[in-house]
Amino acid sequence: MEPTEATLCHPVVDGELLCIRKQRGLGAGKLVGPGGKVEGGETVREAARREVREELRVEPVGVEKRGEFDFHFRDGTVDDDSMHVYVFAAEGIEGEPETTEEAVPEWHPTGAVPYDEMWIDDRVWLPHLIAGETFRGEFVLSDDGESLVRYEMEIGVAVE
Numbered sequence: 263m264e265p266t267e268a269t270l271c272h273p274v275v276d277g278e279l280l281c282i283r284k285q286r287g288l289g290a291g292k293l294v295g296p297g298g299k300v301e302g303g304e305t306v307r308e309a310a311r312r313e314v315r316e317e318l319r320v321e322p323v324g325v326e327k328r329g330e331f332d333f334h335f336r337d338g339t340v341d342d343d344s345m346h347v348y349v350f351a352a353e354g355i356e357g358e359p360e361t362t363e364e365a366v367p368e369w370h371p372t373g374a375v376p377y378d379e380m381w382i383d384d385r386v387w388l389p390h391l392i393a394g395e396t397f398r399g400e401f402v403l404s405d406d407g408e409s410l411v412r413y414e415m416e417i418g419v420a421v422e
């Protein structure tokens with residue numbers, strides 16, 4: 263089965279990270295980056311911008327691709343639910359983030375991100391996004407998504 267392709271795009275503006283409190287779908291209740299599935303006929307960059315627009319009603323500016331991750335959910339017995347995620351950072355936004363059906367905006371200082379309210383893998387890779395680095399990696403989460411079974415990550419990779 264081909265992995266689902268999805269995006270994440272975190273604006274980092276004046277030392278603050280823009281996140282969303284996800285209202286529905288995968289990871290509902292968690293603090294995440296704006297993002298979602300790539301649709302047919304759009305590039306991943308277009309998908310990243312569209313999701314920020316749809317979820318927060320702002321236009322991201324200075325959007326930079328930082329890397330790619332494979333996320334797998336499994337407990338070692340089943341092999342399903344793989345997601346290939348293209349990760350972007352944005353150096354600004356145009357407009358004021360709004361609450362939508364999908365998302366409630368939250369700004370957090372980059373030095374005090376509440377990682378315990380995020381996906382378990384975010385504490386591993388998000389500090390590198392905040393530091394301006396590029397990356398590529400693979401994360402295996404338990405089926406309930408609550409623990410990290412294993413991961414591999416390379417920092418400072420070439421990103422097209």
Ligand SMILES: Nc1[nH]c(=O)nc2c1ncn2[C@H]1C[C@H](O)[C@@H](COP(=O)(O)OP(=O)(O)OP(=O)(O)O)O1
Pocket residue numbers: 268269270286287288289294295296297298299300333345347381382383384403
């Ligand atoms: N382990 C993980 N860590 C993380 O930080 N983000 C993850 C993640 N696993 C999935 N995601 C993100 C990537 C992507 O933005 C989103 C995909 O979840 P969904 O399919 O529920 O998306 P949405 O419901 O927002 O998609 P659309 O229906 O396309 O809007 O979840």
